[in-house]
Amino acid sequence: MVYGLTLDMTQMAATGDLFQSVRSRRVSDQIAEQLQSAIFSGKLKPGDRLPPERELVERFQASRSSVREAIRALEITGLIAVRPGAGGGAHVTSPDFDLLANALRTMLRANQFDVSELYQARLLIEPGVAEIAAGVASAEDIGLLRASLEEGQALLTKHKHTAPASYNFHFLLAKAARNNLMLMLISSLLDLVHRADQEEQAPPKIAPSIVLAHETIVEAIERHDPEAARHAATTHLLDLQRQVTTRRQPVAS
DSSP states (O other): OBTTBOOOHHHHHHTGGGSOOOOSOOHHHHHHHHHHHHHHTTSSOTTOBOOOHHHHHHHHTOOHHHHHHHHHHHHHHTSEEEEOSTTOEEEEOOOOHHHHHHHHHHHHHTTSSOHHHHHHHHHHHHHHHHHHHHHHOOHHHHHHHHHHHHHHHHHHHTTOOOHHHHHHHHHHHHHHTTOHHHHHHHHHHHHHHHHHHHHTTOOOOOOHHHHHHHHHHHHHHHTTOHHHHHHHHHHHHHHHHHHHHHHHSOOOO
């Protein structure tokens, strides 16, 4: 069994020439592993430029195509970026939130989950993040949350589309919790929410009730009251979930 896929012997026979016998590992895989090991060990650091392709070919005693394939594999994982032009070439980079966001975006478009499940995930994760933030947020974190809240209030007063201010508020809330994994998860989920809203041309999401919900969350964090912050975030996300559910219900004919 591999990743939930099980084939019995009859099914395997039916695949015909879909699979081939396993031979020695590809040279490009071995090159990629050596480069990856050098990056993880710190021998190659973000910003470092890899040797030119010709030199890599000589060092690995491999073909140009194998070296290029290895570079491309590491580029996909976000460990290497290839820059064009003078001074370009392959450089070591630090993986960012886009890696996870891109993977989740592909899964959403492939119908591996839907928007309702996306909001369920937010409901499970974000109240806990708000609770943590209430205990560890610094004065600077709270100031940034306040500024984001005020931005949403000002845009609402001008009757302007203020959803980006809402996304930014939730991102800053996650950042205030000082948990990088949670920050990556929430950043990726917010990216999906933003794109889903764009695709269905949803109306602006910040209404007076949502601005008020953000205000309640900020006040709980200012008081360093974890329980109140969790409660406020839960109430807010339940309200968002209800809005999304109502918006996506089919209209009776």
